[in-house]
Amino acid sequence: MSEGSEPISMHQQTNVTHVGRDAKLSNGLVNIPPYRGSTVLFDKVEQLKSSSGHRAYGRWGTPTNRALESALAELEGGANAMLTPSGLSAITTALLGSVKPGDHVLMVDSVYPPVRSFCDTVLKKMNVDTTYYPPLAGAGIAELIQPNTTVVYTESPGSGTFEVQDIPSICAVARAAGARVLMDNTWSTALLFPALEHGVDLSIHSLTKYVVGHSDALLGAIVARTRELYLDVRAFHGALGITVSPDDAFLGLRGLRTLSVRLKQHQESALQVAQWLREQPQVREVLYPALPGARGHELWKRDFKGASGLFGVVLHPTSEAAVIAMLDGMRLFKMGFSWGGFESLIIPVKAGSHRLASPISAGDVCLRVHVGLEHPQDLIADLGAGFQRLSACAA
Template structure:
C-alpha cells in the first residue's frame, strides 16, 4: 500500500480494541460520572493507575474517550493524548501545565487569535511574559531565547497568512537551550504532518476542524511525547479538563472519513 493508503487504513482501524467495542464495530458510547467497583481494594487500585485507561470517575474518561485517545495518539505518533472541550482550551491548558510565574514564552507572530489573546490577557496577569517572533525566522530563533524561556510555540502553517515554519531547525535550537516545543497542528491534522516525528514535544489540534469535520462538536486534543506526557496528563486532570462521551464518539466517527474529506478540501 502507498503511504497515503496506510494512513487512511490507520484512520479507520485505530481505537477499536475489543475492550472499547464490546463485540460491535464501533466503540460504544459509555456515559458516566460515578463508577461502581466490586471492592474498596479495586477502587483504591483504580485511583493509583490514573494513566492506564481504567475507569475511575467520569472526568478521567470512559471507554469511549479511551478509544479516541488511542486513535489520536496513533495518528500523531505520541505517548498519550489529552482531550479538551475546544481547541482554545487545549492551547491554554497545555501552556498552563508547563508555565509558571517568571517564565518566558516565545510565540509565533501569526498565531491563532485566541492564542495571542491568552498570552496578552491571561498569561501576563500570571507574571508570564511573551515575545512574538517572525514565523519564518528558522534557526534565527536562537536570538530570541532568554535565560527564563521555557516554551517555544509554533503554528505551521500559520493562521490566515499560512507561513510554513522550519520546524526541525527551530526544534534543534530549542533543544540546545532546554526549551520545550509546542506546535498547533490543526492544519497539519496528523495526517499531513506529524510534528513529534520532527522533534516537537507536544502537538495540539482544534479537533473541531478536521478531526470532527461536521461542524457539530467542539473539541481540542494534545498529544505529548514520553518526556512530557505524564505531566500533561496529570495537570490537565487537575485543571478539570474533560469532554462528553457523545462528543468523543462523534470525533471518532469524523476521524474515519478525515482522509476522504481532506482530499476534497484539496
C-alpha cells in the first residue's frame, strides 16, 4: 500500500504477503534485510535524551525485528506484538508478565508438557497456584474461577490429544471475572484462528513452526489485544533482557510470505493422509479435528478457518517392538520433536499420560504425525509400508 493511501480491506492471503514491509527500511528491496547491530549512535545530546527504547539499543529490536512484530500484530488484529527466542519463552514470558505472588492460574490440562513443568516449578516458587481444568470445560470453567484467578490459559487444539476448546465461551467467563485469557495459537496461526477476535487477550505463537516454515530458526511471539496489555507484558519482557537475533526475525518474515499457500497444502494433504489412516486395520482412531466425525470437528468447523498438518493417530494395542519396526524403516516420515516445517515427521507419544484433571482414553500406542509438503500419495505409500512392517513384527 502506498504512503497516504486509504486502508483497503483485503484477504489474509494478500495481507500476509505485504504486512510489515516498509520501503524506507528496505531501500527498495522486496524484503527488509537483517539489520544487525547493538549500538545506536546519536549526533546530539537532545537526540540521545529523547530517543525511545526501541531506537536506543539493539536489545530492544532492530528494524527487522519491528517489521515482523508489526506484521504479526496486523495479521492478528492486535495492538502490537513482541518477539521471543522460542515458543516456550513466549509462553513463559506471557505468564510471568500476567501474574504476581498470590495469584491463581487456570491451566488447560492438555497443555504442552513443558508449560505444565513451568507452572509446577517456577510459578509454584513464586507462590502462584495452578489448577488444571478439562479442555472441554467451556463455560463450565466458571465453577473453577477463584477470587484471585488472574489468568485462564488455553491451547486449542490440545497438545497430543487435539481437543478443540470453546474459546469464545471461556473468554466470556474469564472477562466477567476480570481474568486474562492466554492462548497458544501455534497449530492454527493467525490465518486459521483469529484468536483476538474470539476474545483472547494474548495470542502466543511458536513461530518456529509454521511461520518460519523451514525448520531453520527458533522464534516465538506474543500478540496483545490492547495497547495496555502490550505495555504491561512488554515491560516484563524488557526487564528479563529478552532479545531476538535480526537474522532469525528475517527468517520469520521470509516464511510469513508463503504461510497462506503452505497451510493450504498442509491441510489438503493432511486430510488425505488422515482419511487413509482411519481406514487401516491397525488404527483405532485419528485425532484430527478437521476430519469429519473426529473429536471436536463440529466446534472446529464453527470457529476455525482451516487446519494445519499436525494430528494424532491412536493404534490398536501392539508391541513396542512392532512400533519400532514401523518407525525405523520410514523413508519420508522422519522422527523429530518439532513440526510445522516443509518435511513430514512422525514420533511415538503417550498421549494424555501427564493429565490430572481430565484423564483421556487415547490408548497406549499413539503416534504424532506432521504431514509436510510432499505428495500425499507418496506419504501414504510410506505409511503403508510401515504398517506392513508393524504387522509382520506383531505376528
